[in-house]
Structure formats: C-alpha cells, structure tokens
Amino acid sequence: MNNRWLRDTIRNLEPYAVPVVRESIVINANESPYNIFDFPAVRAEFFSRLRSLASNRYPDPMAQELCAVLAAYAGAAPDQILAGNGGDEIIGLVLHTFVNPGDDVLIHSPTFDVYGIVAASLGANVCAVPDDHDFQRNADVFRKTVHAMQPKVTFICNPNNPTGHLWPLEDIAAIAAASDNPVVVDEAYVEFSGQDSAVSLLKKHDNLIIIRTLSKAFGLAGFRIGYAVAGKRVINALTLTKEAYNLNSVSQLMGIVAVGHSEEILRQTVPTVVANRTYLTAELNRLEGIRAYDSAANFILVKVPDGPAVTAALKRADICARVYGDGVLADCIRISVTTREVAELLITVFSGGKHYA
Numbered sequence: 068m069n070n071r072w073l074r075d076t077i078r079n080l081e082p083y084a085v086p087v088v089r090e091s092i093v094i095n096a097n098e099s100p101y102n103i104f105d106f107p108a109v110r111a112e113f114f115s116r117l118r119s120l121a122s123n124r125y126p127d128p129m130a131q132e133l134c135a136v137l138a139a140y141a142g143a144a145p146d147q148i149l150a151g152n153g154g155d156e157i158i159g160l161v162l163h164t165f166v167n168p169g170d171d172v173l174i175h176s177p178t179f180d181v182y183g184i185v186a187a188s189l190g191a192n193v194c195a196v197p198d199d200h201d202f203q204r205n206a207d208v209f210r211k212t213v214h215a216m217q218p219k220v221t222f223i224c225n226p227n228n229p230t231g232h233l234w235p236l237e238d239i240a241a242i243a244a245a246s247d248n249p250v251v252v253d254e255a256y257v258e259f260s261g262q263d264s265a266v267s268l269l270k271k272h273d274n275l276i277i278i279r280t281l282s283k284a285f286g287l288a289g290f291r292i293g294y295a296v297a298g299k300r301v302i303n304a305l306t307l308t309k310e311a312y313n314l315n316s317v318s319q320l321m322g323i324v325a326v327g328h329s330e331e332i333l334r335q336t337v338p339t340v341v342a343n344r345t346y347l348t349a350e351l352n353r354l355e356g357i358r359a360y361d362s363a364a365n366f367i368l369v370k371v372p373d374g375p376a377v378t379a380a381l382k383r384a385d386i387c388a389r390v391y392g393d394g395v396l397a398d399c400i401r402i403s404v405t406t407r408e409v410a411e412l413l414i415t416v417f418s419g420g421k422h423y424a
C-alpha cells in the first residue's frame with residue numbers, strides 16, 4: 068500500500084500494540100481474577116434472559132435499560148449516562164466530539180496511552196505534564212497549566228494507570244474550575260480506590276466528563292461495557308459521532324444483569340484485591356533494590372534494578388506482566404493484583420527465587 072494514502076495525522080502513528088499472551092498467569096492488563104459466571108445468581112439471570120433475546124433485532128441504540136441501572140449505580144440521572152463499547156470507545160467519542168486539528172489536548176505523564184494516540188490521530192497537539200519524583204502528580208502544577216493553556220480537552224486518569232496514583236476530589240474540582248473546556252476524569256479503577264467518584268462534582272462543574280467501565284471491578288473486560296457520566300448536554304454532544312448501534316444486545320444484557328448484582332459482585336472482588344495489593348506492596352518493598360509504588364488501583368507499578376532480568380524470570384515462572392522499556396518507566400513492571408497464590412509466586416520471583424537465575 069502507498070503510505071501517502073494514509074490520512075496525514077496517522078502516517079507516523081505507532082499502533083497501540085497488545086502482545087500475544089503465551090503464559091498461563093496473566094497479569095498484564097489489569098483484568099479481574101473473577102469470572103462473572105462464577106456468581107450463580109448472575110449466571111442464572113443472564114442465561115435465562117439470553118434465551119428470549121431477539122437476534123434478528125438491532126440492539127437499543129441508546130441502551131436505555133442499561134443506562135438506567137448504571138445511573139442508579141453511579142449516582143446520576145439516566146440522561147447523564149452514555150454507554151459505550153468499553154471505556155475506550157468513550158475516550159474516542161470525547162475526542163471526536165471536541166477536538167479540531169491543532170487543538171491542545173493535555174495529559175499528565177506517564178498515563179494510559181490511548182488518550183494521546185487518539186488525540187494525535189485527530190491532529191491534536193498532545194501536551195503532557197510530567198509527574199514529580201516517584202510518580203507523584205503535582206496537582207498545583209497541573210491546575211496552573213490547565214489555567215494558562217486552556218487545552219481543548221484535559222485528561223485526568225484517577226487512579227492513574229500505570230502508577231496507581233490517586234488525586235483527592237478537591238484537586239479534581241480545582242482543576243475542573245481552572246478550565247473553560249471539557250475535563251475528563253477516567254475512573255476505570257475507582258472501585259479499588261476507596262474514594263468517591265468525581266460524579267459528585269458534576270453539579271458544580273458541568274465541564275466534567277467521568278469515564279467508568281465494567282471491565283475491571285466487575286470482571287467484564289470481554290463484554291466491552293464502558294460509560295460516560297456527564298451533564299445532559301454533554302451526553303447529547305457525545306452521541307453526535309456515536310455509531311447508532313455501538314453496544315451489542317448481549318453486552319447490554321450482561322451489563323444490566325451484572326450491575327443489578329453489583330453489591331454481591333463487588334463485595335467479593337474488591338476487598339480481596341485491595342487486601343492482596345496491601346500485602347504485595349509491603350512484601351515487595353521489603354526486598355532489596357525493589358520499589359513497589361503505593362497504588363489505589365488493582366495493579367502495582369514496581370521498579371527493579373534490572374528490568375530485562377526480572378522480565379525473563381517472570382516469563383520462566385509462566386507469568387505475563389506489563390513491562391516498560393524506556394523513559395521514566397525504564398525498569399518498571401506493572402503487575403495486576405489478583406489472588407494470594409499469585410502474590411506469593413510474584414514475591415518468590417521478585418526476590419530472585421528459583422525462577423530468577
């Protein structure tokens with residue numbers, strides 16, 4: 068193919084590469100260790116309703132029943148919710164709705180790659196505020212940058228992927244107040260943070276767009292269900308570029324059933340992951356030369372003296388983790404927190420146990 072066929076803004080783009088997983092312990096994508104079908108009540112209701120699903124009919128274009136349950140779960144009104152094909156689709160919709168070529172899009176760095184990739188593909192000018200030492204974000208510096216630059220869209224990942232750093236809601240509110248434009252708060256991991264969602268700030272800050280997902284705490288990554296929570300007019304704007312039938316009927320049904328059982332699901336999944344996170348962070352920090360950063364999410368960023376050696380050791384232990392090769396994340400490895408068994412295995416590997424040499 069002739070490279071000149073490509074749109075100018077994507078000619079030099081690096082794709083968001085998802086490597087093939089060959090290992091059997093998969094902790095590279097912050098997935099849940101729990102399969103939703105292991106909850107008997109969820110399983111029974113889903114399959115019973117699936118039987119009467121009309122495959123020949125298009126799905127509800129606005130996923131109204133799902134939006135109603137998501138609204139109740141998130142503490143918003145149904146017209147403040149837009150459901151999408153994962154949080155990824157919502158990120159794309161936000162950028163496609165608000166960004167012109169040449170506009171500034173502000174992120175903090177390091178963070179989730181997708182914001183910058185999609186913004187760049189639209190010809191935006193992606194600007195990044197780097198973290199302070201030890202991946203601590205400086206809310207004051209970020210707020211002042213927002214105020215001075217007035218980026219067309221600002222992204223805040225809270226808790227941040229891949230560092231796990233959490234900004235309190237006061238900082239989010241101050242950043243929203245500093246901007247005349249949309250400010251996105253990506254809360255993919257908020258259920259693990261022990262902090263309330265920024266949804267409560269919407270009343271005062273109508274430029275906020277909160278992104279949530281059922282991929283993480285609900286263990287539904289395979290069903291691709293994400294959503295935006297924002298003011299009604301912002302939600303209407305986000306539908307301008309949405310594909311009519313963006314969320315398929317089976318996913319809509321699963322979302323409705325899962326959120327209907329949210330208490331039962333989250334009661335089992337979140338406290339276990341949080342307890343294992345505390346344990347794993349403490350144990351890893353006891354090891355010489357290893358730094359496990361405090362995380363408010365279901366993963367931990369770990370800095371090691373020799374990244375390639377630990378990566379090889381993890382592979383030998385049949386573990387697939389997320390490895391970062393360069394820049395500020397050189398020698399850093401991000402591990403999803405799952406079961407105590409996996410935590411024990413990780414401690415052995417990171418301590419230079421039998422898989423290390």
Ligand code: PMP
Nearest residue numbers: 153154155179228255280282293
């Ligand atoms: N935001 C963040 C910060 C993420 O880490 C992810 C998934 N890795 C997403 C959004 C997208 O999640 P999904 O599309 O599965 O809802």
